[in-house]
Amino acid sequence: MKQSISALMDGELFEDEAENLLGEVKDDATVRKNWAVYHLIGDALRQPDHIHCDLSAKVRERLREEPVVLVSRGRVAKRKIRTWAISAAASLAAVSAVAWMSLQISPEGAPKMAMQQNAARPVNMQTRPSSNDYLIAHQEFSPSAEMDGSASYIRTVSYGGDEAPVKNIPNEK
Amino acid sequence: MKLLLVLCGLMLASVGNVYAEERSASLDWLETVAFAGHQTDYSGVFVYQYDNRVETSKIIHVTEVNGEYEKLESLDGPQRQIVRHDGQVWDYSDHKAVQVESQQVSGKFPSLLPEQLSALSANYQAKLLGVERVAGYNAQVILFQPKDNLRYAHKIWVHTDSGLLLKAAVLGDKNKLVEQYAFTQLQIGGDIDRSWVKLPQNVSGSSAIAKEITPANSGWTVDMLPAGYKKNMEILRSMRGKHAPVTQMVFSDGWSAISIFIEPNDQDEDDVDGLSSRGAMNLYHKVVDKNLITVVGEVPPRTVMQVLESVRYNGK
Numbered sequence: 174m175k176q177s178i179s180a181l182m183d184g185e186l187f188e189d190e191a192e193n194l195l196g197e198v199k200d201d202a203t204v205r206k207n208w209a210v211y212h213l214i215g216d217a218l219r220q221p222d223h224i225h226c227d228l229s230a231k232v233r234e235r236l237r238e239e240p241v242v243l244v245s246r247g248r249v250a251k252r253k254i255r256t257w258a259i260s261a262a263a264s265l266a267a268v269s270a271v272a273w274m275s276l277q278i279s280p281e282g283a284p285k286m287a288m289q290q291n292a293a294r295p296v297n298m299q300t301r302p303s304s305n306d307y308l309i310a311h312q313e314f315s316p317s318a319e320m321d322g323s324a325s326y327i328r329t330v331s332y333g334g335d336e337a338p339v340k341n342i343p344n345e346k
Numbered sequence: 347m348k349l350l351l352v353l354c355g356l357m358l359a360s361v362g363n364v365y366a367e368e369r370s371a372s373l374d375w376l377e378t379v380a381f382a383g384h385q386t387d388y389s390g391v392f393v394y395q396y397d398n399r400v401e402t403s404k405i406i407h408v409t410e411v412n413g414e415y416e417k418l419e420s421l422d423g424p425q426r427q428i429v430r431h432d433g434q435v436w437d438y439s440d441h442k443a444v445q446v447e448s449q450q451v452s453g454k455f456p457s458l459l460p461e462q463l464s465a466l467s468a469n470y471q472a473k474l475l476g477v478e479r480v481a482g483y484n485a486q487v488i489l490f491q492p493k494d495n496l497r498y499a500h501k502i503w504v505h506t507d508s509g510l511l512l513k514a515a516v517l518g519d520k521n522k523l524v525e526q527y528a529f530t531q532l533q534i535g536g537d538i539d540r541s542w543v544k545l546p547q548n549v550s551g552s553s554a555i556a557k558e559i560t561p562a563n564s565g566w567t568v569d570m571l572p573a574g575y576k577k578n579m580e581i582l583r584s585m586r587g588k589h590a591p592v593t594q595m596v597f598s599d600g601w602s603a604i605s606i607f608i609e610p611n612d613q614d615e616d617d618v619d620g621l622s623s624r625g626a627m628n629l630y631h632k633v634v635d636k637n638l639i640t641v642v643g644e645v646p647p648r649t650v651m652q653v654l655e656s657v658r659y660n661g662k
Contacts, residue, residue: 183652183655218621218647218648218651219519219646219647219648304622304629306585306586306587307605307607307629307640307642308624308627308629308642309435309437310583310585310594310605310607311596311603311605311627311642311643313433313435314578314579314594314596314603314605315596315598315602315603315605315643315644
């Protein structure tokens with residue numbers, strides 16, 4: 174299942190397979206969770222400025238509680254500008270409220286995400302003693318070596334950090 | 347109305363012209379850079395900035411009758427030196443010379459092949475950005491913007507007189523700096539120290555790699571390379587610390603290259619999966635069907651991962 178989710182995200186599934194899977198995502202909470210986690214991992218790897226945070230459940234909850242306001246058309250038109258201004262303010266407030274709430278509800282949610290992003294950040298080549306050999310072997314045939322000359326070897330001269338290698342890449346078995 | 351159409355046409359034509367001119371000017375600059383980098387004697391200090399780090403290195407480059415010599419020395423951190431003579435590279439760490447690379451294919455001139463230039467202009471959009479000062483010299487700034495997000499943008503500062511590369515930046519998503527080289531001090535021509543110019547004698551037989559490079563066709567294929575990447579070569583090579591020969595495939599889009607290494611996984615641990623990076627260079631290891639596959643390239647992490655996931659054995 175995880176494999177097909179990953180395949181779907183990469184656009185490698187056929188249309189009917191994708192439809193089946195999307196159906197399952199809709200119906201099955203576990204699959205939906207996997208789907209969200211895979212996107213989170215993908216986002217963390219791509220290191221965007223904003224990371225995906227699932228607010229949909231909470232937004233839905235809030236919307237359900239929201240009273241339905243019925244107003245005649247004429248009155249709405251008259252107060253258009255003011256309503257717009259108020260609703261903008263209200264939705265801003267709602268967004269921050271929801272964001273704040275989600276932090277309150279799952280206090281470990283945000284730090285966990287931050288941690289994940291941190292860990293997924295690629296770190297320096299200290300993985301295996303021979304990583305540098307791959308770099309140099311690659312460099313020799315790279316056109317960028319033509320541009321920079323030895324400067325391109327600086328990546329291999331540089332001593333890098335001592336952080337541990339990244340291991341939390343999604344690994345479908 | 348007709349007049350308007352004609353005017354529009356003329357305007358479009360001239361815009362196209364300007365664009366084409368700019369592109370060819372940018373490519374001319376690149377050719378100059380590649381040529382000057384090999385033919386000019388220079389020595390200088392430059393900083394390499396990556397992953398929130400800054401490292402300083404010294405570089406000396408001279409051309410002798412029998413080819414180029416280049417010495418690169420780290421000025422901070424552990425002492426390390428890399429000496430290059432044409433295609434041969436020695437790595438001096440811990441007072442020991444180890445020959446790490448020796449390309450038998452000599453005569454790399456002209457260093458930028460016409461195919462490479464046309465690949466470049468197909469995959470990147472070049473823009474001349476004016477003149478700035480770097481290390482006390484005037485430099486033409488050129489930006490190469492990729493046409494998708496599977497590669498980095500490159501910005502270079504080229505000395506307007508000598509054509510030497512004074513500064514080079516690699517930019518990722520949203521023009522975020524991935525890495526950058528910049529000379530802080532540079533002497534072009536004149537009296538440059540050549541006392542170090544000799545081939546290392548103390549290369550011990552055991553640590554030097556017997557270089558066996560043979561063209562090969564291993565039967566491995568890659569399905570998900572970014573558009574515009576063409577296979578440059580496939581070889582079977584020996585590598586330091588490896589018993590079995592390693593297959594290396596190299597693909598390039600004119601600017602950056604992706605190498606794929608395939609070897610039998612002779613280490614017992616399966617736990618070698620992982621992504622690591624240094625500046626713009628990303629490396630991803632994974633064991634697939636008892637083979638250790640390593641993808642290295644000056645491309646974003648997502649690209650090395652995408653490429654690795656699509657490597658498969660297609661039979662001979």
